[in-house]
Amino acid sequence: MREVLAQAAFQLFLERGFERTTVDDIVARAGVGRRSFFRYFPSKEDAVFPDHERCLAEMTEFLAAADESDPVGAVSDAARIVLRMYAANPEFSVQRYRLTREVPGLRTYELSVVRRYEQTLAGHLRSRFGEGGDGALRAEVIAASVVAAHNNGLRLWLRSGGEGDPEVAVDHALALVREAWGRPAASTASAAPAVPEASAAPVVPAVPFAVSGGGDGDGEVVVMVARKGTPMWRVVQQIEAAVGEN
Amino acid sequence: MREVLAQAAFQLFLERGFERTTVDDIVARAGVGRRSFFRYFPSKEDAVFPDHERCLAEMTEFLAAADESDPVGAVSDAARIVLRMYAANPEFSVQRYRLTREVPGLRTYELSVVRRYEQTLAGHLRSRFGEGGDGALRAEVIAASVVAAHNNGLRLWLRSGGEGDPEVAVDHALALVREAWGRPAASTASAAPAVPEASAAPVVPAVPFAVSGGGDGDGEVVVMVARKGTPMWRVVQQIEAAVGEN
């Protein structure tokens, strides 16, 4: 039902534009009652971003189980969760990007979504840096940097029409942030040991999902572990990462 | 007229809350027609932030005339323009802050305002760093950092109820950003010479306003130069800075 509504809405937004599509139009095409629309989407804008709520929950879960020793790496990896959601549906993401750029109301709505990601990241960093001293300040500035870097790489890919792999641009952008903020973690109380550069492009996040290739030979085995309720796009994306051309 | 409407609106928002105040209530208290409200404020939310439009214009003007050699310092100083707008009316700013925290619609609106500041700063940095290479990326990340740092200091002051001087917290926050991003400007093509730490707390911005104490003795002379149309709060703020207890 939610899916039906979201698709009907998105089709109409592409055909007539966002503002010249009424909720009545949407429910007419979806063949449901008007009241039902607002049961699934608190506002018309929400129908354009039907997956962010779930992605946010996933990010929260990921951070809760993240490695303690490298908070900046953890939030960078958390940001990549969002990237993969976009990358899982290139044509949809690109169309939505174009739509969002043209409709002020959608731009504003997207800002509020991004803000929630940013606050989630900042909350995690704060809990690691400590509230006292510059902990909260560093947390917020680093979270903002990570989000800005992520969005820069993501936009680059979206503007290119969804060609190629967005991860490379985002990895590069996040590396720049890490270079600026990752090192002087020594300014915190517990001088963390030098963090390995490893977290650059982790194919296998800790939770809630894992795919691993079981060998380097030809007939390799792929073991897949997914929680119930894991969003389908993540499943697909991860399988592609493990099985795909690489 | 604009002023009358803004005041009536703000009073009502404090009395009854934002959402339980209708535009009809506002125009009734202001004693004007409903249609006139929307002539001065494109939306109900705009009445809560009546001065940002002007402040944004001022920031743009400031950056256009800013020193070429130190773009990060320039955007930091530009951010301080916003801070001073808040600091010029402590009790209004604090009340508005509390209101904004409680009303989701206002939070979202504020995000869009902040975003415009951020884009203005990023645009300036981009024009200095160059679009090619990592210029745009660095511009956006640094702008986001500056905005986050500014907002952190500003919020600290707002949460304290508007006591004391917000500049110290913001100066400290911006110094942290500068430490992270200001130095490795050498990674750009033109390795800029080490920038003096001077821009930490410039009392006298280049434009559109200047106040200078004429000596260190007792009977010192204050020379004030202001353009026509300079907002009154800036005049007051700058005079205070020059004449005040210091």
Place this chain on the structure above:
DNA sequence: AGAGACTATGGCACTCAGTACCCTCTGTAA
């Protein structure tokens, strides 16, 4: 089977923000 409860959906009426269109009033120039 049947009563009761719970959930999903639809329908209706209402509030209110925002807009389009047209009106009046006032001051100014010819």
Place this chain on the structure above:
DNA sequence: TTACAGAGGGTACTGAGTGCCATAGTCTCT
């Protein structure tokens, strides 16, 4: 005087979002 422009006001409309209630399907307990 007429012509005109610009500020403000009034009216009616669209459309998002909400509250309330009715209906239908399902599950459970007896």
